Amino acid sequence: MMNKQRFARVVENMKASGLSQILVTDDPSIFYLTKRIVNPMERCGAILIKDSGEVHAFMNNLFCFDPIDGMVMHYYADGENPYALIAAELQPGKVGFDKNWPSKxxxxxxxxxxxxxxxxGSDCVDLCKSQKDEEERELLxxxxxxxxxxxxxxxxHIDPSLDEKQLSDMIEEFFEAHGAARDIQLQYVCYxxxxxxxxxxxxxxxxxxxxxxxxxxxxxxxxxxxxDMTRTVFYKRVSDEHRKVYEIVKEAQQAAIDFVKPGVKMCDIDAVARKVITDAGYGDYFLTRTGHGVGMTVHEPPEASASCDLIAQPGMxxxxxxxxxxxxxxxxxxxxxxxxxxxxxxxxxxYPKELQIVGND
Ligand SMILES: [Mn+2]
Incomplete structure (x- = not known):
């Protein structure tokens, strides 16, 4: 089914950025708009959105992508040229391409x-995707x-008999047993x-x-x-400096959370966390951005970093x-x-954030 509301928001964004046609090809973006997972692997699959509201889908007939109401379907078979089909529907001038579409x-x-x-052209979809609707908020x-x-x-399950990899494997099994998809990446377990x-x-x-x-x-x-979540605990004891470092990070994290509301710039969220750590003398050791968007992908807009001018909006x-x-x-x-x-x-x-020392019982 076409999510008409989401398509309409994409078209608004296209108009605002002066784009009359975009090709949407990212799997999560297609899923966001159609509730269909395509996964075309090396083959060509694309959805063309025009600012008139017209939508075309170009799919290999092996993808099992059944016709969708309100969408003009163009199927091709292996051995046929899908690019000619797409090109025939494009107007001269600017075409918005998806950021992750392979250059071939x-x-x-x-x-x-x-x-x-x-x-x-992918910002037109990505900006919509960054503002989660209630259905998505519940999934998150x-x-x-x-x-x-x-x-x-x-x-x-922290235990000196387990190395990082063994504990990581146990965590992946735990995730799977609780409904996470099987094809998950390696978890970060660091000693x-x-x-x-x-x-x-x-x-x-x-x-x-x-x-x-x-x-x-x-x-x-x-x-x-x-x-996506990180916690750091200590095994059996904690040194004074490590305790100090922990408390600074905790304070910086809370300060940034307390700062978040609609209208603040994403770069300022980063600045709030960075100021706490810098004032405590550890600014040179805060090596990453403060945060990244999460949704149908684990890293997506908006990011909380010095280079992101996006404004926080409800639903992000x-x-x-x-x-x-x-x-x-x-x-x-x-x-x-x-x-x-x-x-x-x-x-x-x-999960609580008070400093935790484990392994002493
Ligand atoms: Mn993360």
Whole structure:
């Protein structure tokens, strides 16, 4: 079924950005508009939206993409040229292409015609997608509830007999048992100094030592919507400096959450978290942006970073995840997902954030 409301919002965005035609090809974007998952792999699949409201779909007949009411369907078979079909429906001038469409497709469309001007068009859809409607908010809440359970499970199963990879595998099984999709990426489970690398994946053979930080950054899709959450705890004891670092990150994270409301700039959310950490003397060790949008993909607009001028709007969902990373020593990151509400934000992930020392019972 075509989601007419969502298509109408995309067309509004197209008009606002002076685009009369865009090709939508990202799987999550097509799902967002049609509730259909295409997954064309290396083949060509596209939806053309015109500012008149006319919509065309170009699909290989192997995709099982049944006709949709209100959409002009163009099917092609293996061995036929889908790009000629697309090119025949385009008007001369600017065409908005999707950011992630492989260049072999984009270039092939352009080679069919010499009167097309390619521009990036995916913002028209991505901006809509960034403002979640109530149905999507409920899916995000549900995914975060699973994430709360997964973080609890992970922390409860910290054990010196398990290396990072073994614990990570157990967490993935836990996610699957609680409804997350099977094809999930590696979870970040980091012991000790490994937590100082913001993107350290779980490694086989990495053992836990007394005094180590244990950082869990866990994410998974549940019913096509993602969760993403980080907690850092300490094993058996915590040094004074690590405790200090933890409390600074916690304060920065809370300050940023408290700042979120409609109308604030995403870059200012980053600045609020960064100021707390910089004032405490650790600014050089806050290596990442403060957050990123989450929805049908785990990294999407809007991002809370110095380079993002987007304004927070009700329904936007993003992470707040400042951290301090001291090389060869420790890393602390605390991450929650929030949804902007009418006057502030709703925090979706609820696992407690008080400093926790585990393994002493
Ligand atoms: Mn994240």
């Amino acid at each position: 497709h984009t270039i092939s469309v352009l080679q069919e015609r010499d009167d097309l001007i390619p521009v990036l 809440r549900k995914a975060s509830r699973v994430n709360d359970l997964a973080v609890g499970y992970a922390i409860d 000790g100094k490994n937590a100082a690398e913001p993107h350290h994946g779980a490694v086989a053979g990495e053992k836990l030592k007394e005094g180590d930080a244990v950082l869990f950054d866990l994410w998974a899709p549940v019913d096509n919507y993602w969760c 969902c993003f992470s707040i995840e400042p951290g301090i990373y001291l090389k060869d020593d420790v890393g602390v990151r605390i991450e929650d997902l929030v949804i902007v509400t009418e006057d502030g934000c709703e925090v979706l992930t609820k």
